[in-house]
Amino acid sequence: MDAWGRRSFLRAGGLAAAGVLITASGAPSGDGAAFAGMFAGHLAALRRRWREVTAGSGFDPAAEPYRTRLAALGTTAARYRDTAAPAAGRLWPDEPFPSFVATPARLLTMARAYALPGTGLTGDAGLAAAVSGGIDHYRRRVYAEGAPETGNWWHWQIGVPKKLLDAAVLIEPHLPDGVSRALAGAVDHFVPERHLHTYSGTSTGANRVDLCVVMLLRAMLRSDPGKAAVAVSALSPVFPYAEEGDGFHRDGTFIQHSFVPYQGAYGVSLLSGLATLFAVLRGSPWEITDPARQVIFDSVGKSFAPIVHDGFCLDMVRGRGIGRRSYGDHDRGREIAAAVLLLGESASGGERARWQAMVKGWATRDTTVPMLPAAERSDLAFHARLAAIMDDDAVPAAGEPPGHRLMAAGARAVHRGPGWCAGLSMASSRIGHYEHGNGENLRGWHTGSGMLYWWAEGHGDQYSDAFWPTVDPYRLPGTTVSTRRLPDGAGAAWGDTRTPARWVGGATDGRYACVGQHLYGLESTLEAYKSWFFLDDAVVCLGAGITARDGVPVETIVDNRRTDAGLTVDGREVLAPPPADGRKPASAFGGPWRTPASDDRPTGGEDRGAAGTSSAGRSAAMAEAGWAHLTGHGGYVLPGGARLHLLRERRADATGRVARGYVTLWLDHGPDPASAGYAYLLLPGATAVQTRARSADPDWLRISVNTADQQGIRVPSLGITAVNFWQGGATEGLTASGPCAVLVREDATGAATVTVADPRCGLDELTVTWDRRVAGVVHGHPLLAGAQTGRKLVLTFTGLADQAGASHTVTVRTTAPAGARS
Template sequence: GVLAAGISVSALAYAGARTLVGSQDSEAGTVRIVAGGDSASTTSQTALAAAGTPTAAQYADLRARHSRMLTGGSDLPVATPYTGFVQGLDAQVTTYLANLNEAAGRTFLWNDQAAGTGSANMTSSFVRLRAMAIQYSTAGSTYSGNSSLLSKTISGLQWLSTNKFYPGTGGPGNWWDWDIGSPLAILDAVIVLGANVPSALRTSLMSAVDFYVSGSAFRTAANLAWLTRCAILHSIVVESATKFSAARSDLLGLFANVTSGDGFYADGSFIQHAIHPYTGGYGNAMLFQLAWIVHLLGDPSTNWVAPADWALVKTWIWDAFEPLVFRGGFSPSVLGRNIARNNSNDHSSGAAFLAGVILLQAVATTADAATLKSLVKAHVLADTARDFFTFDPLTGIGSVTLHIVRLGWGIRNDAAITGLAEASATTIFPRMDRFVHRAPGWALSVAGFSARTGNYEMGNGENLHGWYTANGTVYHCNQQKLDHFQDDYWPTVDPYRMPGTTIDKRPRTNGESQSSLGQATSLVGGVSDQNCGVAVMTVNRDGGSMLARKSYIFIGDYIVFQGSGITNTTSYGVETVIENRNIGASGANLVRMNSTSNTVLNTLGASQTLAANWLHIEGLGGLIFKAGNPTINGLRSERSGRWSDINADSKTPTDLRTRRYLTLWFDHGVAPTNGSYGYAFMPSATASATGIAYTNNQVRWQTRPSSHFAYVLQSGNNVYGAAFWASDTNGIFQASAPVVVIVRVTNGRMAITCSDPLQTQTAPITITVQLPSSGIIWTSAAVTASRTATTATVTFSPAGMKGKSGQAVFLV
């Protein structure tokens, strides 16, 4: 297989693939941090190529810098927040030592892993020894300079080198452990221990590392970034100019977008394993590995890596990552199978992202550093679900090393740095079928799948119930319950009732239909203009027995959800899930219906049919309905589950977790034909604001079998959106072919923006809008425009656009 390994909980102090909190690094000397580095900003790849390879003294300096990046340096202050981190790491090592098997003739290293013989157990063993090596070298640690700890660490490394990890032994278990997981842990331990590692042991370990790293066949995107870090660190340990140059060449090759396969795309998408959106998982790991290497090699006096070389990484931060991170947490829509890991969540993934940004800002140009610091400060201050500066025993040292804590603490407490304001924006990721709509205080994303992207990934026994996690699924994060997804959501949520989805209720088996592509004829895509946009998801599952056309029209503070063509040819009931909100272990959030004084679903276990014009859920926001919808059902329930239900890893917790949920859904009945629905969501709105919006008919929509239309009329800013599955007329729009379109009328201008959600059409698409205009101001590439006194028409040529939008701006 090509999946990265699932590492045990004990491996979390290192953990690239299991936690996807990135990697780490180490040191024992000084590191030169460049606050601005303007002098390096003009360095080109030509200058880098001329920089040569390190001298013996420079190799030693790089090893010292790498060690400091992990330990925080010999001058680590004895103060908040560092003492808490060190104490947490010490406690981790104490647990490892208590489980260390020191018996003569031992056949395993750890008493709590005595039954483990696979590759993940091997990596876990190296990770524990790495943690022990780090604490031996960390100032202020209880174990700093402890000779007994050193002896046990060296003995453990020797045992693994002799019995497990040597050239030619690879095979059992997961390739990731042999090629990446174990080598990275070994390299960190060897570098941080320095001359304390016997030369013969160092030689045998480095020989094995070289064997697996240089021979790895899995060299794309995040995997290549991990391997490149291994290769660079290996070259620094063995002081090989040839290997250093080859690894640096691989590094430069990673600073590029891809047009197919794994990696970052120009539209901000990130794909791993050919078809899976993974920005917050593998993409995050790739960013962190690159950030670590750049930070390590980014001394402008050497020009091994200069800001000009990694300029595209800054673009990724803003285009690929920033739209998907809300108050320190990643949208679960791009976490892949990581959602099924009890030791990794949206906020630990967000912390890994910020850790990478912190490393990069330290070697960026002055201007770039300023914006990156602003980004970091905003998130570390706003994240109340996970304190960036508090040791997390679940992830161990993870990506947030003591060195990074020092840099981040400085940013946090620098009064001259202003945190980045939260955006009001809509972002479309055409290549990976993800759509984000956000405003200050909340963020909402939609996950789809198509002929381009897979429905979900199950691998290494992880994410067994991911069936509907990209079925037009809605992920809503807000300031009222920032820990919503990390609060035991995934083991306790009903996996058949993911918010935003339209499904039949057939039972599913573990991992059923994972990594399946959608139909080539299914519309999945979107378009955006500033803080408005349209996304579409076409459901065509189980051999065509379950069909639905779904749209999500984003207009400022409103999201309009519509569905049509809902058809099922089996005997299973069909539902559209409006909401399934985790309200915590003891949540009692009120639900108001049609009046601020009328509450429903008042008791735990309450199940009601709701005659709702509007609903308000405390801590969530408002919902507006209108006549013609199917029956609305509501349920206040308590659900229990185990992490082991969704993750078969032997070390996944098996204890029962319980959380309360508020669930709303439309019941389409059994075997519906051309069913439909429509409602509007007002994130974080008050009950009174929801009632006023309903009374004033503030948001309106029209659902037809082959098209959906919605609009919001606001003072000086009218916005209209539509989705067409075929040639049709709806509202103010007439379209000649499948298309999504958004129209914004403001400040005497009318912008018409459209895109091809199929990404395969070649014939021009004509869209006519029944709104007056007085002139044509501008057209983008692939668009021509015309007008009359009462209409505006755009003709969009979608060939080769790959989901990119076209726009025309008219004078009104």
């Protein structure tokens, strides 16, 4: 990215439009004091608006629940004030320096108690003096101008200055000029303007927005209009769609750290930061008017709505943060909801109405961690906004949008059927298997190996409640993995665990999808071809060409549910629920449920537990199965039957204090398989009767091909034919001239759609032939270079290589209804 000079910052920030002459050096001409005075009122207004937007407003402090929460904030702030004991290595005795997180956070809590009404300390000069003294003490001992940046750069450039500056701005009337000037000097040292001159390194995406927030706070602290202009102008590179790497991509993917889909962490920070900046700066000389800012408003529907389900954020876009704490997915969902409502204040009326209905739907359906009470505990401003729409009968609660969202740029897919949702996480030459860093997510190795998350009604906590610290990391649902043991933090840190695979993605018409992954195992010789066909009530899962030379078994994990529910196979109870009284449960076959013993450790047999977790109370089985059903969750169908391995176990985390029950179903391909395969159906939310019926209906699904060249299915009742062409070829009446994904859907009226995609992003031209009589093309596509109709349909597309794996649909009219063959 070209350098962004200070002069262009100042002009773009609105100062030139205000009639201020900018010299070649970037400094305002004339008297500096006069220049600053011109904008003093505007900057004072910004400080007031900052308090309203970030600390909280829009509620009656005398009404509940605000009265109680504000009083509690005051009590906490008073405790921090009274327990402070400044010394060379601390501000509080229980938080020795550097205390990058806790000490600045406590100072900000005290400042908010000063700024907010109803705390009992509102406007208290003594409290403000304590905050000022604490800021200066921390600045002298830790955040000192010239001090070396030890540890993570983020603390020095974003985390610490953001909180210190926020606190300083909130108590600004009581902040001595010397303290203010010294803090500004420290910030200028660690966050110089040159960090915003180029869009690269750590100054991209969400980090860039946070750096701009720091710069704006610095401007408000010292009434510096030039810094405010820099902060606003430096946002411009964030807005346009990214062609690669960090930022928003056209399909809704948000990337941070170059290779990690991150809507659920960095993306939340970016959305929240921009929503705040839009709100604070609206109507000021620095209002954000960049035309490309519409990308941010569009991201609510394209990037964030797909990855929030019933109020929680899907873990597959949360990077290394998935294991930080239980119910973190609900926390992130709530943060997205808060950012969306705040952003709505700067959006059009239509956008605001849609977003309010969406958020109200999330809040209505999140019964696991109810959103309104949780907001009351964490964010009073958000609580006020949310309570307003929850009480407004004119705002409907929008339902979950059915259909499919394929984010090929991030190797992610989200599918919603009636009462259920599924998410798919893959890896490619563009997207890493997983991210680890700062000691986090050290065993997320296989989350990119085709992990298939799914939720039926009432299972909003499936991956929330201690799942990540207790699950077997070698048996994540949906994955195909080599059981070769991996060290903690295998592969490069910060997400660069990419594979050689280019064919990762698929085709979707918005309702159905065929998705595929050419899988290469992480630090193993495993190679496989995996496909998922997403339908109304089922996901058809195929695997082929499964090959490895690691000297250990390879497994495909049909599922691994955190549950104590009972499991039946072909109508027989195989794994009964564990009894509450500790006795052995009845089991049709397999090992008994037993209490933990001192030697009950992972041994590398059927229990492949990871170091740092323990597994006990195991009941194992193996069966030739046609179908299986997990009570209260859903069903599984194995067309033609397969040898299904089953395990019930109770797994503890590394501390041994947290344990959860699991039921695991898997297919064992044996050591060093050569071109092994599998086929099964996942039926989320299905009853045992429905599962048995689907298994007994051989005409519902036809698996036309399942090889390393093509994988395809036909579902006559839905009029669907879908094929992932790993190589060009022909099957099920479809022919493709090169590697691609093709999804055909016919309806009873004779209309049909043909959807194609180039997941490899390498085709200059693609010809797809459908062996079906077609009367004509109803709707073409800009990339459709030619169409032949009649006895068969021949479509030729050009330029697919430049489409980032996007799907392209052509609508035609056949000469006979779906199901009829000419």
